[in-house]
Amino acid sequence: DAGVTQSPTHLIKTRGQQVTLRCSPKSGHDTVSWYQQALGQGPQFIFQYYEEEERQRGNFPDRFSGHQFPNYSSELNVNALLLGDSALYLCASTRDFRRTDTQYFGPGTRLTVL
Amino acid sequence: SQQGEEDPQALSIQEGENATMNCSYKTSINNLQWYRQNSGRGLVHLILIRSNEREKHSGRLRVTLDTSKKSSSLLITASRAADTASYFCATDILNTGNQFYFGTGTSLTVIP
Numbered sequence: 341d342a343g344v345t346q347s348p349t350h351l352i353k354t355r356g357q358q359v360t361l362r363c364s365p366k367s368g369h370d371t372v373s374w375y376q377q378a379l380g381q382g383p384q385f386i387f388q389y390y391e392e393e394e395r396q397r398g399n400f401p402d403r404f405s406g407h408q409f410p411n412y413s414s415e416l417n418v419n420a421l422l423l424g425d426s427a428l429y430l431c432a433s434t435r436d437f438r439r440t441d442t443q444y445f446g447p448g449t450r451l452t453v454l
Numbered sequence: 455s456q457q458g459e460e461d462p463q464a465l466s467i468q469e470g471e472n473a474t475m476n477c478s479y480k481t482s483i484n485n486l487q488w489y490r491q492n493s494g495r496g497l498v499h500l501i502l503i504r505s506n507e508r509e510k511h512s513g514r515l516r517v518t519l520d521t522s523k524k525s526s527s528l529l530i531t532a533s534r535a536a537d538t539a540s541y542f543c544a545t546d547i548l549n550t551g552n553q554f555y556f557g558t559g560t561s562l563t564v565i566p
Contacts, residue, residue, distance in 0.1 A: 388553060447495055
């Protein structure tokens with residue numbers, strides 16, 4: 341049973357560029373959440389997708405957008421990259437956002453903006 | 455702002471000793487989960503405790519939850535060098551549907 345997978349592992353971009361990160365949820369999970377973790381900090385909630393729609397959103401600008409596909413996989417897009425967007429981006433999945441259930445995390449994508 | 459705050463920020467103990475870390479939060483929750491993170495990698499789920507539970511055990515881990523004080527603690531007994539990691543509590547705030555808020559974590563170092 342594959343866990344949550346993310347790609348790529350590492351990414352280097354320059355300011356102003358755009359980036360797309362990908363996530364495949366754990367088998368049987370239909371809800372995907374994205375988090376940003378700056379160095380030395382705890383993860384910060386970006387948004388959550390369920391049934392291909394953004395259900396909830398944290399305090400992040402519109403430069404951060406996402407998508408969920410019919411197979412429940414998800415993408416995180418960040419436009420007009422800033423130096424401050426350098427972070428570890430974590431994807432998490434759960435069976436149903438309405439259930440009290442364990443949230444499983446992927447290994448993350450390390451984004452460096454130069 | 456962070457919903458959960460772990461205390462202490464850093465903890466250093468000898469192998470075989472017990473490690474206790476605490477988490478405080480601000481608003482009512484559905485559940486609280488503890489995670490471990492090694493060297494900036496992905497988060498590994500340790501234990502989930504629901505708001506109507508007071509204590510849970512999993513192997514060498516013991517978690518308590520006091521909803522009246524809005525606090526939780528994680529006890530790792532008989533620590534090992536492999537327990538060296540950062541530990542985070544994540545709160546699922548009531549009526550937000552699995553939207554988790556993390557603290558800044560406790561960095562645990564277990565000295566062999």
